[in-house]
Amino acid sequence: MTKARSRREDRPEIILDAAEALLRRSGSRTLTIDAVAAEAGLSKGGVLHHYASKDALVTALAARKVQRMIDGIAAQAQAQPQGPAALPLALIAHAREVYAEECGFPDSLLIASAENAAAVAGFQAFLAERLAQMRGLEARPGAGSALVFAILGLMLSRSLGFHQLEGADLDRLFHALEAQARALPEA
Structure with missing residues (x-):
């Protein structure tokens, strides 16, 4: 395969x-087809x-980010x-890994995901399957699901800028959530 052919496929x-890279550097206002x-x-x-x-570009970005999240969690x-x-x-564990390198979803990708069902369909299916599996293992129905949604809320609220928790403050929350997860009794 030639270098030009490989580049076209990439x-x-x-x-x-x-x-x-543009979104990270300059935000969504500067994201244009010309700039990309x-x-x-x-x-x-x-x-x-x-x-x-x-x-279409923002939707593809959101879908790629969602797939990376699914892969990372899995x-x-x-x-x-x-x-x-x-x-x-x-x-x-995934949130800790992602937050060490970035602040989660840029808000423009989060908005695109919310506006386009196809962009988040994979994550919805992934989460529904995992929650169903967890329900079968729980001694206290709903406790694990509530914890999952608390973790997702922490991740999304950080991505949206609702809080600026960093370092030790964020680590304390993660430790508390981990302790709650480890305390979940099995059926």
């Missing part, structure tokens, strides 16, 4: 990487060939003991 990811093309080193037509509009779940605590502990 263009959707190159474009998404460029858009993500310049960042990616492509023509505007090259970007539009893969993503017909800014909305990988963390494999390292957890089986039982009702597995999902909450995996969510906490």
Whole structure:
């Protein structure tokens, strides 16, 4: 396979990487097809060939971020003991990992996800399946699910800028949530 052919096949990811870099650096106001093309080193037509509009591009970014979240949580779940605590502990481990490198979803991606059911469908299915599995393992129905939604709320509220908890403050919350997860009795 030639280098040019490989680059053409990689263009959707190159474009998404460029858009993500722009969002991180400058926010959603500067995210335009022209700016993404310049960042990616492509023509505007090259970007539009893969993503017909800014909305399509933002939707693809959101879907990629959601898939990375699913993959990250699933990988963390494999390292957890089986039982009702597995999902909450995996969510906490993933949140710690993600927050060490970034602040979660940029708000524009969060909004795009909320406005486009297809962008979040994978996560909805993933979460529904995990919650159903957890329900079968819980001695106190609903306790694990409540904990999962508390963790998701912490993650989303940070992404939206509702709080600026960092370092020791955030770590204390994660420790408290982990203690609650480990205390979940099995059926």
